[in-house]
Amino acid sequence: MAEEGRARTVAQVDQLSFGKHTRPATDRDDAVSRLSAVLRTVASGWVASATWRGAANLLLWLAMSWGVAVIAFVGLLVSLATAWVIGLGIWVRASVLRLLAELVGIDRRRLHWLLGVRTPPLALPRSDPDASRQTRQRAWAQAPPLWRLPAYEIISVPVVTALALGAVAWWWATIACFALADRHSELALQPVHVLGVAVGPWSVSTIETVGLVIAGVAGVLLWPMALRAISTIDVTLARGLLGPNSIELSQEVVRLSETRAQAVAAADAERRRIERDLHDGFQPQLVNLALSLGLAKSRLANDPEAARALLERAHQDAKRATEDLRNLVRGIHPSVLDERGLDAAFSALAAGSSIPLQIDVHLEQRPPRDAEAIAYFVVAEAITNINKHAGAQTAAVTVNNVDGALWILVQDDGQGGAQVEPGGGLDGLSARIAAVDGTFSLTSPAGGPTWIEARIPCEW
Amino acid sequence: MRVVIADDSVLLREGIGRLLAEGGIDVAAGVDDADALIHTIEETQPDLAIIDVRMPPNHRDEGLRAAIEIRRRWPEVALLVLSQFVEERYATELLAGDTRAVGYLLKDRIADVDEFLEAVRSVAEGGTALDPEVVRQIFARSRQVNPLAELTPREREVLSLMAQGRSNAAIAETLVVTIGAVEKHVANIFMKLNLPPDDHRHRRVAAVVHYLSN
Numbered sequence: 124m125a126e127e128g129r130a131r132t133v134a135q136v137d138q139l140s141f142g143k144h145t146r147p148a149t150d151r152d153d154a155v156s157r158l159s160a161v162l163r164t165v166a167s168g169w170v171a172s173a174t175w176r177g178a179a180n181l182l183l184w185l186a187m188s189w190g191v192a193v194i195a196f197v198g199l200l201v202s203l204a205t206a207w208v209i210g211l212g213i214w215v216r217a218s219v220l221r222l223l224a225e226l227v228g229i230d231r232r233r234l235h236w237l238l239g240v241r242t243p244p245l246a247l248p249r250s251d252p253d254a255s256r257q258t259r260q261r262a263w264a265q266a267p268p269l270w271r272l273p274a275y276e277i278i279s280v281p282v283v284t285a286l287a288l289g290a291v292a293w294w295w296a297t298i299a300c301f302a303l304a305d306r307h308s309e310l311a312l313q314p315v316h317v318l319g320v321a322v323g324p325w326s327v328s329t330i331e332t333v334g335l336v337i338a339g340v341a342g343v344l345l346w347p348m349a350l351r352a353i354s355t356i357d358v359t360l361a362r363g364l365l366g367p368n369s370i371e372l373s374q375e376v377v378r379l380s381e382t383r384a385q386a387v388a389a390a391d392a393e394r395r396r397i398e399r400d401l402h403d404g405f406q407p408q409l410v411n412l413a414l415s416l417g418l419a420k421s422r423l424a425n426d427p428e429a430a431r432a433l434l435e436r437a438h439q440d441a442k443r444a445t446e447d448l449r450n451l452v453r454g455i456h457p458s459v460l461d462e463r464g465l466d467a468a469f470s471a472l473a474a475g476s477s478i479p480l481q482i483d484v485h486l487e488q489r490p491p492r493d494a495e496a497i498a499y500f501v502v503a504e505a506i507t508n509i510n511k512h513a514g515a516q517t518a519a520v521t522v523n524n525v526d527g528a529l530w531i532l533v534q535d536d537g538q539g540g541a542q543v544e545p546g547g548g549l550d551g552l553s554a555r556i557a558a559v560d561g562t563f564s565l566t567s568p569a570g571g572p573t574w575i576e577a578r579i580p581c582e583w
Numbered sequence: 584m585r586v587v588i589a590d591d592s593v594l595l596r597e598g599i600g601r602l603l604a605e606g607g608i609d610v611a612a613g614v615d616d617a618d619a620l621i622h623t624i625e626e627t628q629p630d631l632a633i634i635d636v637r638m639p640p641n642h643r644d645e646g647l648r649a650a651i652e653i654r655r656r657w658p659e660v661a662l663l664v665l666s667q668f669v670e671e672r673y674a675t676e677l678l679a680g681d682t683r684a685v686g687y688l689l690k691d692r693i694a695d696v697d698e699f700l701e702a703v704r705s706v707a708e709g710g711t712a713l714d715p716e717v718v719r720q721i722f723a724r725s726r727q728v729n730p731l732a733e734l735t736p737r738e739r740e741v742l743s744l745m746a747q748g749r750s751n752a753a754i755a756e757t758l759v760v761t762i763g764a765v766e767k768h769v770a771n772i773f774m775k776l777n778l779p780p781d782d783h784r785h786r787r788v789a790a791v792v793h794y795l796s797n
Contacts, residue, residue, distance in 0.1 A: 438694065445691045449667060458637070459670045462644050467672035473723035474671075474716065480723065 168347045177350035180237040181290065184357055185283050187230045191276035195223060223272045230276065231365060240358050242365040245272060275364035282360065286353050293349060295320070297342030303327065304335040386558030389551035400451055408444040412437055460499050464489050465522055468499055476506050478535070481519040490529045494581040497555055498522060498531050501563075504548040505533040505575045513537025513573060528561070529579040539571035549575075584707055585611040587627060589620040589646060590635040590665070599633060599693065606700040615639065617649040624653055624660060631707045635690075636666040636673065647673050654681060661707045665690045671720035674713065678788045682746060686712035711746070713792065721792045731794070733775045741768040746791045 168174065198219035206212040224244075234240045299317040306315050307327040314321040327335070367375070419433035453471070460468040466484040473480045489495065502520050509518050515537030523530045543549045543565055553563035560580050567573040586608055590596045596613045603610055611627050614620050616639045624632060632653060636646040650662050661684035664677060674687050686706040692714065693699050702712040734742065744754045755765045769787075778786040 442691060442694050445694070449689075449691070453668055458643065458668065459672060463670070463672045467670060470671035470720040470724050471668070474720040476723070482724070 174347040176237045177354045188276045188279035195273040300335045300339030382557040385554035389554040412440045484522040494579045509535045531577045533575040539567045540569045541567035585629040586631045587629045588613045591615045617645040631661040633663045669714045669717040674717045684709045688714045746794045
């Protein structure tokens with residue numbers, strides 16, 4: 124749209140100069156039609172939406188830049204003053220960042236609505252009222268520096284102030300041209316007041332009077348162009364400062380490659396675990412079963428009683444092998460998870476746990492399949508660990524939708540001291556969560572209680 | 584007794600057929616997907632259908648859905664649903680309409696031949712056969728120890744009639760009381776069994792399962 128507007132302005136200027144410098148048209152009708160075309164073009168420049176959008180943008184840009192810069196400055200002072208107070212310092216910093224993020228968000232909307240420019244937001248730690256204190260503090264400690272968020276507004280302050288003053292000067296000069304041309308006869312004797320400013324006394328010749336009128340007309344006609352130039356400056360600044368810059372983007376690329384590599388490694392480790400389970404657990408059982416049956420067959424004629432006992436054992440072994448295989452397969456991916464969702468899939472986990480489990484799934488709709496699977500395995504792994512190590516009396520699983528992310532909390536009242544072991548189940552799961560830009564944390568002070576918390580962002 | 588077996592594994596279909604023949608039970612037909620099952624039930628009107636939950640084309644819960652449809656269209660056909668995994672949620676859905684002549688067992692149970700035949704006969708005669716694993720799951724979800732002890736004799740009576748698959752109206756008729764009185768007993772049973780009021784169908788089934796497992 125801006126391109127189209129600029130083209131129109133250029134066309135308008137061409138027509139004007141054509142009108143001024145050629146001899147009067149011999150054909151009166153031709154001159155009239157040419158004049159009306161010029162007027163139409165001028166009028167359309169003035170009513171073009173880019174013009175009033177540019178004017179509105181200039182005013183809002185001025186207001187927002189000053190407002191955000193002042194708030195950022197005050198916020199920085201308060202944040203510095205409270206930085207040494209444990210707990211309060213990080214809370215103030217988080218609050219200031221959140222307020223600035225809101226304000227910058229409004230400014231981003233201004234740029235989108237008035238100038239049609241979209242800018243990607245900077246990543247901020249997500250607000251999560253239910254998250255543990257440690258998780259929140261860790262997240263805010265990694266937040267961008269305070270000045271980065273409102274950088275565009277701060278740098279805009281001198282620029283937009285200068286441009287706004289320039290615009291005022293433009294209009295004063297334009298009005299002055301007409302005022303001086305109108306009163307050029309008085310001007311030689313005494314100063315003329317234009318909007319409260321005294322000009323003169325000057326002596327103005329007739330040629331100069333014509334020049335003043337032309338300058339005034341040009342001031343009016345070129346105003347849309349000037350506004351567009353101002354908008355272009357704004358867009359350039361916003362593109363450079365509002366979104367993530369190239370350093371931030373390359374840091375993001377590094378982070379993405381790391382989490383991807385971890386996710387691939389986790390999938391590999393999982394495949395090896397399945398192979399190990401099948402090889403070490405299931406295969407010996409089948410061999411043993413075949414052995415019992417073979418022995419029973421050879422003893423059937425001579426020692427039917429021993430053969431009977433062997434058959435009985437083979438029967439038991441076969442049933443146990445079936446059960447083990449069932450548990451192994453269910454551990455790879457429970458089909459009920461796909462068919463009926465998390466709550467239904469948790470029933471078998473609860474039945475398999477020797478510690479009573481309270482399960483609360485508060486989801487109004489099903490999360491995407493991948494997020495659901497990660498959530499399920501986080502809970503399954505946590506429950507396995509609680510049953511093995513925690514010495515807990517009870518455990519609770521809560522699943523919620525917090526700010527559009529799938530949020531999982533597994534708590535137990537055990538002895539604490541749990542850790543994410545490298546290469547262990549929780550390690551692999553935290554890599555999978557990191558690969559989808561989620562967060563995972565394990566809080567387990569000695570003496571308990573233990574909290575496992577995961578957040579999986581997803582499109583619902 | 585005439586039985587239809589629906590399982591996409593030929594091996595298991597033949598195995599179950601052999602086992603039933605051993606017990607003197609006649610297999611009318613074996614099918615390998617849900618559509619064929621519905622079609623065969625309509626044609627042969629068997630006494631019992633043994634159905635695998637997972638069947639073609641999608642290998643998801645086709646068998647379960649077919650079982651629910653059969654219960655709706657031909658309530659006189661007894662249903663024994665077998666599965667590689669039993670799930671509390673599937674049991675709830677299967678038993679939601681009616682707990683009479685319904686079974687839901689792990690496929691592993693086939694290995695205990697006599698017990699399996701017993702379950703087949705019991706279901707065909709109108710009984711309920713739930714796998715111990717699914718009962719464990721239902722218990723784990725309702726977190727109860729032994730709340731049945733707290734029920735009054737009248738509430739126990741109502742619960743036993745619920746377990747036979749009777750509606751509140753039918754229970755009222757049997758006990759010669761008003762429906763309102765039955766509803767009050769049922770509400771008390773739910774409260775004493777500590778069954779949350781979020782899902783009415785689930786509560787009724789859970790109460791019945793409590794009763795059956797004691």
